[in-house]
Each structure stands twice: as structure tokens, then as C-alpha cells.
Amino acid sequence: MTTVFDLTAALQVELFAVLLTFARVGAAFMVLPGFGEPYVLSRTRLLMALGTSVVLGLAAGPALPPPPPEVADFVRLVVIEVVMGLFIGATVRLVLIGAHFAGAVIAMQSGLASAAFFDPAEGTQGSGIGNFLTVLTLALIFVTDGHHLALLGLRESYAALPAGGLPAADMAELFARLSADAIFAAFRIATPILLVGVLSNLVMGVLNRLMPTFQVMFVVMPLQIALSFGVLMLSLGVTATLVLGLYETSLSWLAAG
8 A cells, every 4th residue: 555645735834834933033133133233134134034944944843833724823823933033032132232231331431422423233323332342242243153153042942932832921031131141241341441430530529629720621531531442442351251151141041941
């Protein structure tokens, strides 16, 4: 007795797996650092998401639910996968947000907060130091092959976040914890500049009390800016370590799942 192979059903299952994977991967590529930047062409991002979805969809097919018979169930699965992809991308995006926040704190403390420049990562005006730290973070991610870790995290995400389920409470708790880690890393990056700012403000206060007619701000402010830049350059090694550590932490929960 010969078994008839149903090619149409097999293609339907494979196509459904690729499309369902594309819902998660495409949504994640809209937010992931390096892939979801405003200056990345939409067609390029779409092609990368499609290629990644074909590879992951065929590999993760057994872990995906079967094609639902009802349209409403299919729409529900797609919406859940889009939310999952946006969540994964947002957790990794916290690295750039932390670097930008650290730059904003440094600019405010060093007296450069009013010097606004166009931020290509956010598409808006931002501080020059914040732009520098954001670009530095992106460069470090690609130089250390961190984008490969992001793609690996998307593959491992089906173990941590199975398709078809939406653990909203666990996702909210994880996002809150990673947000706290990003803020803590941002303040650790900005701590040397904060100390310089406190000391310079203390010196300006003492000089102002000793010589009330002396233009303390006019003389000390350029020195404060130059000293802040010097301390920032000296602490770039620590900054890179903190940023890469935060990036690894933002992806470690996927491997742990």
C-alpha cells in the first residue's frame, strides 16, 4: 500500500511557519539596534527580515502551532507574534536608550546641554555627547559581532516565549528589571563627569564667595568643559565594558529560557 504525499498541505504548513516567524522577526527588526535605525532603508530591513524568517521559520517549524482553521485564530496568532517581536526588540533597544541617557546627564553636568545636534538614532535633536555615545554603542555592537547575538536571541526566543502565548506579567516584570539595569549603567557611565561637575561647582562657589566681582562662570566654564571631555575620553574603556555588559544582559534572558 503506497502513501500519497500531500504536497499542498506540506507547503501550506511551511508557508504558515515562515509567515508566523516573519511577524515576530519583522517586528523585532523595526526596533533592534542597528537594524531598526531611521537611516536604514525600509526595503533593506524588509529583505533582511524575510531572509531571516525563511531560515528561522523552517528550523523552528516543529515548535510553532499548526495553521488554525479560523481566520480569527490566525489574526490572534499574528498579533501575539508582533507583540513578542516588538518586546524582544525593545528590551535590546534599552542599551541605546541607556547610552543616550548617560550622554544627556553628562551634557547637562558639563554645561553642553544647550548644544543640540541631530541624533540619527532617534531622528530628533539631542546632545552631542549623547549622539557620540549612541554611535559608539552601535559601533561596538557590530565590531564585537553583537548583531549575531541578536539573531541568535531571536532563534532562542521560541523557547523563552513560545508562539501563541502572551505572558504579560512576566514580560512587564522583565522589562522593568532591564530598564532599571539600563538606568543604573547610564549613571555608572556618567559618574566620573558628575564628580567633575560637583568639584567644579564647589570651586566656583568658593571663588564667588572670595571674589564677588570676579566673573567666575566665564573663567571656569571652559575649564569645566575641557576637563569633562578629558575625563570622558579616559573613561571610554569602562564605558565600552558597561555598554557591552548591558547588551549581553538584555539578551541573556532569551538564552536562559
